[in-house]
Amino acid sequence: xxxxxxxxxxxxxVLAEDVLNFDRQTILSKGTELTDVLISRIELNGVLSVYIxxxxxxxxxxxxxxxxxxxxxxxxxxxxxxxxTHLEFAPSxxxxxxxxxxxxxxxxxxxxxxxxxxxxxxQLNQMVENNAVVNSEEMLSEPLKLIERAGSGSxxxxxxxxxxxxxxxxxxxxxxxALLNYVSASWLDWSEEDKKLAMLCGMLHDxxxxxxxxxxxxKPGKLDPIEYKHIQKHPIxxxxxxxxxxxxxxxxxxxxxxxxxNDGSGYPLQLTGDAIDRFARLTAISDVYxxxxxxxxxxxxxxxxxxxxxxxxxxxxxxxxxxILTFLTNVGATYVRNACVLNDGREGxxxxxxxxxxxxxxxxxxxxxxxxxxxPDLFIAELL
Ligand SMILES: [Fe+2]
Ligand SMILES: [Fe+2]
Numbered sequence: 001x002x003x004x005x006x007x008x009x010x011x012x013x014v015l016a017e018d019v020l021n022f023d024r025q026t027i028l029s030k031g032t033e034l035t036d037v038l039i040s041r042i043e044l045n046g047v048l049s050v051y052i053x054x055x056x057x058x059x060x061x062x063x064x065x066x067x068x069x070x071x072x073x074x075x076x077x078x079x080x081x082x083x084x085t086h087l088e089f090a091p092s093x094x095x096x097x098x099x100x101x102x103x104x105x106x107x108x109x110x111x112x113x114x115x116x117x118x119x120x121x122x123q124l125n126q127m128v129e130n131n132a133v134v135n136s137e138e139m140l141s142e143p144l145k146l147i148e149r150a151g152s153g154s155x156x157x158x159x160x161x162x163x164x165x166x167x168x169x170x171x172x173x174x175x176x177x178a179l180l181n182y183v184s185a186s187w188l189d190w191s192e193e194d195k196k197l198a199m200l201c202g203m204l205h206d207x208x209x210x211x212x213x214x215x216x217x218x219k220p221g222k223l224d225p226i227e228y229k230h231i232q233k234h235p236i237x238x239x240x241x242x243x244x245x246x247x248x249x250x251x252x253x254x255x256x257x258x259x260x261x262n263d264g265s266g267y268p269l270q271l272t273g274d275a276i277d278r279f280a281r282l283t284a285i286s287d288v289y290x291x292x293x294x295x296x297x298x299x300x301x302x303x304x305x306x307x308x309x310x311x312x313x314x315x316x317x318x319x320x321x322x323x324i325l326t327f328l329t330n331v332g333a334t335y336v337r338n339a340c341v342l343n344d345g346r347e348g349x350x351x352x353x354x355x356x357x358x359x360x361x362x363x364x365x366x367x368x369x370x371x372x373x374x375x376p377d378l379f380i381a382e383l384l
Contacts, residue, residue: 005049009039017051020222041313049220096338096383100162109150109159113175116142120203121171127245128210134245136200143178143199154334157183161293161304170209173290178202180286187330188282188323201254201279202286204247208238208255232267235259253277258284261318281320285327304331305380309359332358339384342370347384 001016011034019028019042028038034052042050100106119142126132150156160179181202185195209217212234216227223231238255257280260266262273266284276284292310293302308328316324332353340363341347348365360372363380372378 001051001053003049003051006039006042009034009042009050009052011035011039014053015050016053018222019050041310097162100158105150106159106162109146112142112146112149113172116146117171117175120175124171124207124210128207128241131244134204134242134247136247139203140196140199143175143182143203144196146179147182147199154330157331157334170206174203174206176290177205177283177286180289181282184282184286184323184327187326197248197250198279198282200248201251201283204238204242204251205254205258205280205283205287206234206238207241208234208236211237211241232259235268250277250279254280254283256280258287260284262320263317265318278320282323285319285323289327303380303383304335305359305361308332309379312357312359328358329353329355332361335383336361340380341382341384342378343381344378346370350380 004013013034015028015030015032015034018026018030020026027041032038034042094102120139123134123139127134147156150159156179160176160183178199179202181198182195185198190198212231216223216231219227235256235258239252242252242255254277257269257271257276260269260271260276260280261284262276262281264270264272288311289307292307308331311324311328336350336353338350339347340350342363342365346365348363348368348370350361351364351369352362354360354362354371354373357373360379363370363372370378372380
């Protein structure tokens with residue numbers, strides 16, 4: 001048995017242990033033989049290393065433990081990927097995400113993001129340590145400036161999508177979820193007041209994690225049942241710690257219910273549908289989106305169409321149908337007219353989304369219109 005970085009996996013290897021996602025759910029079982037599709041699935045779930053039954057694979061130093069970001073690494077030892085695999089490793093020109101990250105606009109955004117996150121962590125600690133009442137206006141002032149800077153629509157989304165270089169478990173994650181909530185609420189045409197409230201809900205949704213031991217939060221690999229039960233208490237810890245702070249009840253409900261799922265498969269109360277606060281239903285989507293894309297630092301964020309695909313694979317019934325459809329449609333729409341590369345190497349332009357399968361739009365390659373819905377062998381490997 002050997003532990004390997006996800007990037008060093010190749011088809012044909014056999015899993016020696018179950019592979020778990022960010023929520024410690026099994027996504028692939030021990031004994032499974034890997035294929036390209038399954039390797040993509042492991043990557044898409046943000047898993048950085050797995051155990052395989054494959055001796056003598058010389059890449060030990062590249063193994064990174066756990067779910068946090070891994071350091072950047074050079075892959076001189078690896079030949080070019082065969083057709084059907086990700087192309088992100090060997091781009092000769094800057095990728096879409098590298099170009100965004102290099103832009104002045106993004107650098108300004110990131111600087112403000114750092115400031116906002118710092119002041120947020122200070123406010124949060126004040127609140128937890130001194131039992132201080134939350135000043136919602138003050139807490140929202142920095143993130144609102146960020147949104148103002150980026151605009152509330154697709155541009156802001158693109159900035160947030162590319163904001164992927166934090167290993168912080170709670171503060172930067174919560175800030176990202178807050179910004180995603182604001183953008184998502186804008187896409188749903190919520191009132192300005194509700195958009196701000198959604199932002200506050202995102203900022204405070206995981207406050208209960210401050211009461212979960214750091215060792216458990218950062219433990220690589222499988223949690224034992226007791227540890228898992230403990231981590232699942234963070235919504236209740238959060239609800240309790242927010243309950244006497246003069247906050248809107250939606251903020252408390254979001255802390256309590258953001259892991260509930262529409263079909264009753266969530267925790268801690270197994271609520272269904274409308275019994276889940278609408279701000280918690282909105283936050284659930286931002287939270288999962290954030291967590292799915294979080295471990296991508298070493299090669300930039302995932303292609304958004306890959307992220308949409310994971311949501312499609314997992315099934316929309318876990319989420320509010322209107323919220324998830326609006327969110328993913330707008331994520332996709334952000335990149336219509338964007339240049340891209342297909343996995344067969346052809347460059348093209350995304351020209352139209354397929355409503356029934358948002359991860360598989362129509363791409364124009366020269367005079368050819370490639371409807372990805374009718375071509376299961378093809379996918380968007382990279383945005384340009
Ligand atoms: Fe949470
Ligand atoms: Fe979260």
